[in-house]
Amino acid sequence: MPDSQPGYRGRFAPSPTGPLHLGSLIAALASYLEARRHGGAWLVRMEDLDPPREEPGAAASILDALAAHGLHPDEDILWQSARHAAYDAALQTLGSRGLLFRCDCTRAMLGPGGACGGRCAPRQSAIGEHHALRIRVPDNTVIHFRDGLQGEFSERLDAALPDFVLRRKDGLYAYQLAVVVDDGFQDITHIVRGSDLLDSTARQLYLQACLGLPHPHYLHLPVITHADGQKLSKQNHAPPLVAAQAGNNLRQALDFLNQPQPPAALRDCDGILASACANWNPAALPPVLGMPGPRDAR
Numbered sequence: 374m375p376d377s378q379p380g381y382r383g384r385f386a387p388s389p390t391g392p393l394h395l396g397s398l399i400a401a402l403a404s405y406l407e408a409r410r411h412g413g414a415w416l417v418r419m420e421d422l423d424p425p426r427e428e429p430g431a432a433a434s435i436l437d438a439l440a441a442h443g444l445h446p447d448e449d450i451l452w453q454s455a456r457h458a459a460y461d462a463a464l465q466t467l468g469s470r471g472l473l474f475r476c477d478c479t480r481a482m483l484g485p486g487g488a489c490g491g492r493c494a495p496r497q498s499a500i501g502e503h504h505a506l507r508i509r510v511p512d513n514t515v516i517h518f519r520d521g522l523q524g525e526f527s528e529r530l531d532a533a534l535p536d537f538v539l540r541r542k543d544g545l546y547a548y549q550l551a552v553v554v555d556d557g558f559q560d561i562t563h564i565v566r567g568s569d570l571l572d573s574t575a576r577q578l579y580l581q582a583c584l585g586l587p588h589p590h591y592l593h594l595p596v597i598t599h600a601d602g603q604k605l606s607k608q609n610h611a612p613p614l615v616a617a618q619a620g621n622n623l624r625q626a627l628d629f630l631n632q633p634q635p636p637a638a639l640r641d642c643d644g645i646l647a648s649a650c651a652n653w654n655p656a657a658l659p660p661v662l663g664m665p666g667p668r669d670a671r
Contacts, residue, residue: 381413383563385444386552388420389432392613396567396597397435398442399626403594404565405444405646406653416559417446421454422551434613441616442623443642451559453551460546463554463584464539467508472583473539475504489536506540508580516575521592522658523568528575537576549576557586568593568661595661597629620645631657 385401387393393401408415417439419432436450467473476493477500484490489507493500514531539550552573556564571593581588614622623645624634635648 381408381411381563382416382559382561383408383413383565384416384418384556384559384561385439385446386418386420386555386566387435388423389427389435390423391428391431392434393438394613395622395625395629398438398614398622399597399629400565400567400594401439401444402442402623402626402649403630403658406649407563407565407592407655409650410653410655411563413562414447415444416448416451416561418451418555418559419453420548420551421452422546422548424545438614438616441642442614442619443646451555453555456551456555456558457546459554459558460540460550463550464506467539467583470583472509473506474509474536475500476507476536476538477501477504477542486534487537488534494536503542505538505542507536507538508583510535510537510579514579516578518574518578518588518591520571520574521565521590521655523571523593523661526571526574530575530579534576539580549573549580553577553580553584553586556589557581557584561589562587563590563592565592565594567596569596571661592655593661594630595659623649629659631659 383404385404387397387401405415417436419435421427421432439445464473474494475497476489478489478492482489482492493504493507494509510531512531514529516528516530517526519525537549538547540546556577574591574593578588580586619642620640623642627634627649632649632654633652635645635652639645639648
């Protein structure tokens with residue numbers, strides 16, 4: 374029987390840099406099934422914050438593909454391109470608390486992990502209009518969290534990413550800022566996503582604390598790869614999903630997630646999803662290779 378947790382709010386947040394592919398469907402399906410297991414809401418947010426990287430028509434293509442696979446959000450789509458005022462307000466809050474500084478470093482000047490490394494913070498009055506905004510991470514900032522699949526993690530954020538970017542030099546808002554602000558705005562309680570985003574979690578937890586936002590629960594899934602071990606992604610030219618094969622696509626995603634296959638007689642997506650919801654078992658999810666058990670994420 375599904376758990377009764379009506380306060381559960383999950384989401385799938387694709388970027389419109391290309392059409393939906395199998396790797397994206399796996400993340401969307403797992404987040405959808407977890408929301409349904411808890412009797413909660415499943416939302417879709419379009420992370421259209423980076424126009425130079427976006428592919429014309431990709432956002433509509435992604436939404437059409439989700440619908441073709443029977444994955445319908447419970448609320449209206451949230452478009453990040455319409456949320457600039459909210460991101461500005463968050464930056465003003467952080468700035469008023471002395472947590473931000475301007476940075477005009479070139480790529481060649483940046484240290485490990487893209488850190489400014491203390492070059493710009495002491496010379497704020499000398500920095501002109503063309504600058505990024507970075508957030509300060511105090512010494513000995515250790516972020517702990519428990520992942521729903523991967524277990525306990527601990528990261529020395531001040532050592533790994535002591536001053537990460539929240540607004541780029543070109544004026545575009547960074548993913549880390551936008552995702553935290555929007556998760557708070559949408560009251561997201563649970564985030565199910567690929568393990569390729571695991572290294573973003575400590576930054577997001579830190580920003581949530583700085584902005585006084587609640588911490589969602591996280592579950593990071595393994596990501597499907599090509600035969601050569603590369604992540605299946607738009608950048609690596611993953612083939613787009615074919616709507617006419619939606620039922621087979623769902624079955625392939627369930628197989629990757631190590632879930633029971635719906636009865637062969639079920640052909641339509643609604644029937645396949647109903648069976649998948651009834652039999653969804655997070656305990657059967659495969660582990661992320663190379664990340665066994667607790668670790669110190671440095």
